[in-house]
Amino acid sequence: xxxxxxxxxxxxxxxxxxxGWELRSxxxxxxxxxxxxxxxxxxxxxxxxxxxxxxxIDRSGCVSLNQIKYVAADASSLRLQPGDIIFNNTNSRExxxxxxxxxLVDAEWGFSNHITRLRLQQGLLPQFVAYQLLYLWECxxxxxxxxxxxxxxxxxxxxxxxxxxxLVAPPSExxxxxxxxxxxxxxxxxxxxxVDGARSRLGRFxxxxxxxxxxxxxxxxxxxxxxxxxxxxxxxxxxxKNINDRAAAQxxxxxxxxxxRSYKRSIADVSTxxxxxxxxxxxxxxxxxxxxxxxGKKREPRxxxxxxxxxxxxxxxxxxxxIDVSDVLEMNFPPQDYMTYRLEHGDIxxxxxxxPELVGRPAMYRGELxxxxxxxxxxxxxxxxxxxxxxxxxxxxxxxxxxxxREAARWSTNIAHLSTQRFAALPFPLPPLExxxxxxxxxxxxxxxxxxxxxVLSAIGDRVLLARQASLRAVFPGAVVEGAVPVVGEExxxxxxxPAGRRTARRSRAGxxxxxxxxxxxxxxxxxxxxxxxxxxxxxxxSEELIDEFYSDLRRHIYTGTVTEVRDAQGEPFINLAERQ
Numbered sequence: 001x002x003x004x005x006x007x008x009x010x011x012x013x014x015x016x017x018x019x020g021w022e023l024r025s026x027x028x029x030x031x032x033x034x035x036x037x038x039x040x041x042x043x044x045x046x047x048x049x050x051x052x053x054x055x056x057i058d059r060s061g062c063v064s065l066n067q068i069k070y071v072a073a074d075a076s077s078l079r080l081q082p083g084d085i086i087f088n089n090t091n092s093r094e095x096x097x098x099x100x101x102x103x104l105v106d107a108e109w110g111f112s113n114h115i116t117r118l119r120l121q122q123g124l125l126p127q128f129v130a131y132q133l134l135y136l137w138e139c140x141x142x143x144x145x146x147x148x149x150x151x152x153x154x155x156x157x158x159x160x161x162x163x164x165x166x167l168v169a170p171p172s173e174x175x176x177x178x179x180x181x182x183x184x185x186x187x188x189x190x191x192x193x194x195v196d197g198a199r200s201r202l203g204r205f206x207x208x209x210x211x212x213x214x215x216x217x218x219x220x221x222x223x224x225x226x227x228x229x230x231x232x233x234x235x236x237x238x239x240x241k242n243i244n245d246r247a248a249a250q251x252x253x254x255x256x257x258x259x260x261r262s263y264k265r266s267i268a269d270v271s272t273x274x275x276x277x278x279x280x281x282x283x284x285x286x287x288x289x290x291x292x293x294x295x296g297k298k299r300e301p302r303x304x305x306x307x308x309x310x311x312x313x314x315x316x317x318x319x320x321x322x323i324d325v326s327d328v329l330e331m332n333f334p335p336q337d338y339m340t341y342r343l344e345h346g347d348i349x350x351x352x353x354x355x356p357e358l359v360g361r362p363a364m365y366r367g368e369l370x371x372x373x374x375x376x377x378x379x380x381x382x383x384x385x386x387x388x389x390x391x392x393x394x395x396x397x398x399x400x401x402x403x404x405x406r407e408a409a410r411w412s413t414n415i416a417h418l419s420t421q422r423f424a425a426l427p428f429p430l431p432p433l434e435x436x437x438x439x440x441x442x443x444x445x446x447x448x449x450x451x452x453x454x455x456v457l458s459a460i461g462d463r464v465l466l467a468r469q470a471s472l473r474a475v476f477p478g479a480v481v482e483g484a485v486p487v488v489g490e491e492x493x494x495x496x497x498x499p500a501g502r503r504t505a506r507r508s509r510a511g512x513x514x515x516x517x518x519x520x521x522x523x524x525x526x527x528x529x530x531x532x533x534x535x536x537x538x539x540x541x542x543s544e545e546l547i548d549e550f551y552s553d554l555r556r557h558i559y560t561g562t563v564t565e566v567r568d569a570q571g572e573p574f575i576n577l578a579e580r581q
Contacts, residue, residue, distance in 0.1 A: 027161030036111035037076035040532025097142025099133035216279030223281035236283035288424035306332030360405025362396040530576035
């Protein structure tokens with residue numbers, strides 16, 4: 001054994017154990033403990049073998065088959081077998097330590113280097129050990145003892161096997177404890193399944209609301225209302241002609257330039273016919289006909305400082321229908337640049353470069369960052385008069401959810417780019433303005449109701465987790481040690497924890513992503529060679545929950561020319577320092 005057992009914040013008192021129970025190190029009870037393997041090439045198409053990652057261990061101690069990735073079978077000989085315990089060894093501090101029993105028998109399964117595989121000696125039931133590890137995670141034990149690495153935390157194999165205590169009970173009592181937990185959890189499982197089912201239906205409701213909104217199925221169309229009252233209305237094609245005429249006139253007056261070719265389309269080209277599958281009275285436009293599309297400012301060394309420093313938004317700040325300003329950087333924006341890149345209420349920002357599933361992710365700027373601008377990793381859409389910005393946001397959310405942006409993007413190194421030109425050329429369904437406003441009102445009402453229900457479901461989910469923790473505390477023998485901090489949501493439920501527990505929670509958060517980051521350039525320099533993207537991901541200290549920010553930083557270095565992407569003879573991508581080329 002290397003070092004004493006880590007008993008601080010251990011939730012069981014070793015002096016209160018029943019007869020026949022004892023406290024041992026985990027390493028004394030396993031025949032094998034080892035972490036898995038990383039792979040620089042993976043896919044979601046079922047090619048190769050499935051590769052379990054931390055996100056495939058859920059918070060209730062089960063294997064989740066959501067977002068399964070596949071890797072080449074010859075990437076490693078390491079495999080999982082039924083009865084193995086999988087332990088999440090590296091993650092954010094709140095998530096490190098999640099554990100489950102692997103019980104799948106339908107295929108060969110590999111596992112990530114962020115997972116430790118444990119194989120037990122005879123006489124120990126896997127579920128008995130897994131429930132203990134889950135108990136330690138839920139009490140905050142692993143969060144307290146994890147080693148912080150800038151923006152992620154870890155429990156090494158050595159620490160796990162040599163210093164983590166584990167209760168050992170007679171086999172019959174192990175099974176009795178498992179049965180008691182599972183009787184309690186069967187009720188909670190039914191509640192959790194109902195919540196998951198409701199969330200799934202709610203997600204489909206949101207999808208359908210957004211698709212119906214841009215397909216003319218949410219409210220009566222202007223054409224239908226006009227026909228009912230034997231009246232007239234300004235159709236989408238007339239609206240588009242007015243927008244194009246206004247834009248052409250402004251272009252000629254300001255720049256003495258010829259109108260764009262798209263302005264020359266005849267009214268017949270954008271008629272209200274159903275040839276394009278649009279409702280009567282709608283027109284098929286291009287994105288750049290209904291708004292101004294602008295790519296953000298490139299971040300380069302000369303902009304890192306200067307007399308006109310201003311905050312700016314980047315990919316890490318723009319989520320679907322939400323802008324997060326908790327982590328904002330600054331760049332020098334001289335007056336002329338500021339006039340080009342300043343944000344106005346109603347601007348829509350979209351991820352220009354992102355993972356393929358998230359490219360084009362849109363949100364509306366509503367004044368969250370006064371005086372703010374935006375960076376080259378984002379596109380800005382500013383709606384022309386006659387086009388509702390909120391309706392445009394619905395269109396772009398639909399394109400994100402249906403994969404339209406993914407199809408339009410160009411991929412490189414697992415990063416998809418939605419360039420200005422490709423985004424500008426996408427079709428845009430244009431209803432009459434009054435119909436746009438009615439669609440927005442109804443869609444907003446439905447989506448707000450869905451958000452309220454989602455918050456209720458999240459609260460129920462948190463209560464289920466608390467009930468699971470309470471059932472574990474009730475089943476394992478020994479007094480609960482004062483100061484243990486249960487995990488609920490992303491952080492501890494501190495309202496019921498002791499002062500020592502609250503200090504622990506503060507200490508945990510202090511090591512979050514606001515700490516000094518290991519820059520990608522340093523990781524590459526330390527490696528002294530080109531790295532695959534996933535190798536660089538691991539070397540630079542990111543957790544899997546921060547993969548979006550990793551690619552954001554990687555794009556920044558590619559844009560500024562400090563790193564380059566190269567490919568070997570097989571076409572596999574590698575990242576290298578530009579100065580090495």
